[in-house]
Structure formats: C-alpha cells, structure tokens
Amino acid sequence: MISCRRSERNSVRNLVKMSRNVTSSNKEKQTRKKQVTKRMKLNNNLNADHILQSSCNGSRTPTYGLNRLNDSFFDVPCEDLAKRLLGKILVRRIDDGTVLKGRVVETECYPGGEDKASCSYNGRITETIKAVYMKPGTAFVYVTYGMYHCINISSQGAGAAVLLRALEPLEGFEFMQLERQKRRKTTSAAATKRKELQVHDLCSGPAKLCMSFSITKSSCNERDLAVWDGMWIEEDDSKEEALHIVTSHRIGIDSVGTEWALKPFRFYLLGNSSVSRRDEAREKAFRE
DNA sequence: CTAAGGATTTGCT
C-alpha cells in the first residue's frame, strides 16, 4: 500500500516536473525564436559597401607603434597579403603595459566569394563576421569550437582576409607561458607532470597564438591594426636574408570538399620550428 | 610517433 502511494506520488511529481520542463522549454524556444528573428533582421540590413565605408572613417594618429605598417601594406589582394605578412612582426600591447612580439611564420588566405571555406562564402554577411568586410588591416577575431579564438586580418576585396596560423615568439615569453597554462586542461595526473612549454610551441597554431597574445573577440575584433594602440604589424629589420616560402593547402577545412580544401592557400617559412604543420612533400619539391 | 575522444559556445538552416 505504502509503496503504491509512494509510487503514485512519485509519478505525480514526475508529471509536474515534466510539465514544468515542457513549459520552460517552450519558453526557451520562444525566446530563442525571438533572438533568431532579431539577429536575422540585423544581418539582413548589413551591406558590404556600407560596412567598408563606415570602417574607413575615424582614422587617427596612433600613440604607440610608430614604426608600424600602414594602410597601404594591407590594401592588396589576400593572397599577396598572406605572403607579405610572413617575416613581419606582430606586436601586441596589453593595457598593463606588457609588450609581446612574434614573427609571422604561417598564414592562410580566405578570399570569400567562390571559396567555400571562407565565412564570407557567396557574399554572406552577419554581425559576427562583418569585420572581414571592413577596411583592409582590420582584425577579425572569432570563436572556434566553442572555446578558442582565431585572428584574421582583412585584405583588399569584399569578404577577403588572411588567417594568422603561427608566430615565432620574440618577446614576452613569460606572459605567453602563463596565458597558455591558464587554458591547459587540469586533470590531477597531468597537472603534476606538466612541464613548461617550449618557446616554439607557444604560438604554433591559430588558437595557440591567440591564447599567448591574449587576443579575444571582445578585446580585438574589428580593431584597425593600422592605428590601434593595442596591436600592429612592424617590419623586421633584424634579418636581411631572403625568406623561403612553402606553399601548401589550408588546414582543418576538409568538410568543404576537396576542390577548395586543396587550393594552395597556406604559406609558411621553410625550416621554422614554430610552423603548426609541415608539408613534407612540398618542402621536398621546394628543395629540388 | 599517430589516432581518438572530449571540451564547449555560438549562430545558422
């Protein structure tokens, strides 16, 4: 008898629970629907020409980075920008005064338009990606896999940009090391065995370099690298030797199909240990 | 060394 009553009570309880769940999930659905329509309205109003024009206004003289590369450096087709960025120095100035430097050693170009791997494929424009339509030299930072950031630099051409894939750290190793440790997984077994990262592992990937350089969507997206005091690109005056550039295919975009995944849109400096992924075949062909 | 699986949020179809 008792158990019967108890089970009755439980089933009632479950029903209440369920109905609560149903109503709350309906509410959630409605809110989500509203958010989606709102977002779509915003996105529908976006226009490439307008975004470009309005992002060209408001230029000013930077206080920091007086040796920085200016507008004309960025205002070239994305394939050219991807190549000319190699060997240049990315400088980041954190608000507390910390300065980080790294030589660009690996890039990828995302021209937009026909390219299925580009977020701006087929002229798509949304609030989150509108930085790629902004003035050449604008930083486009987005969240990937729910937990990492990647940084692109807008180039000439609507929706075209260059992804920074790897840097060779030059200055600020300790800061980078700390930023990387923050994000590392903390299972107790691994934590005890944990070692300091090698310098060449600090920025050897698009999300790694964003962690090391403290680059996030909120801090860096839509910033103009030609004038912003937080980040810029400089010429590297220390090296006079010619750069050996290896051309390969882009990484992590297999799902778009072989035609676009195999395009020779990734460029890196031969023999640099900070490169995220080497292409042995292309390197061999390069030497011959 | 390579391979596999988990983490985890966002925005679109």
Next chain:
DNA sequence: GCAAATCCTTAGA
C-alpha cells in the same frame, strides 16, 4: 539540432 579555420590528453604501436 548540428557543425565548427582547435587543442589537449591518453592510449597504444
């Protein structure tokens, strides 16, 4: 509801 421009750890060769 699902895919995503990645990284980290663990397991096994």
